[in-house]
Amino acid sequence: MSNSPSSGFMIVVWLFVLVLWVLFGLWGGRMATRSGLEYWIGFLVGFFGGIIGILVLWLITRDRAMENQRRIQYGQPPYPPTGYGTGGPNATANPLKVCPHCGRLVVESARFCQYCGTAFTMTAG
Numbered sequence: 001m002s003n004s005p006s007s008g009f010m011i012v013v014w015l016f017v018l019v020l021w022v023l024f025g026l027w028g029g030r031m032a033t034r035s036g037l038e039y040w041i042g043f044l045v046g047f048f049g050g051i052i053g054i055l056v057l058w059l060i061t062r063d064r065a066m067e068n069q070r071r072i073q074y075g076q077p078p079y080p081p082t083g084y085g086t087g088g089p090n091a092t093a094n095p096l097k098v099c100p101h102c103g104r105l106v107v108e109s110a111r112f113c114q115y116c117g118t119a120f121t122m123t124a125g
């Protein structure tokens, strides 16, 4: 009972902030997994960035979601759950090729380059 009332109040405030940080971390992690990022990346961004981190994640995930929509429109698979291109679970199912015009990796079954719009002609071998 000899403790000053302000210290007890500060502990409650810090606990509240800590819970908020963890909640933001969990939120960020969920947003990250939905857009194909690693869960812990979203968790860390949400945990340390708070509402700003969530906003940044939202912008990133919105951008990726739009990119995924574009990919589906072109008849290509959306982002793999983790990582890009080689090594991913879709690497063998959807082989990639290099666009002769812009040099970026595109799905082999694509008829147009999703980056520069170059139409792919039939390549012999």
Ligand SMILES: [Zn+2]
Binding pocket: 099, 100, 101, 102, 103, 104, 113, 114, 115, 116, 117, 118
């Ligand atoms: Zn291209």
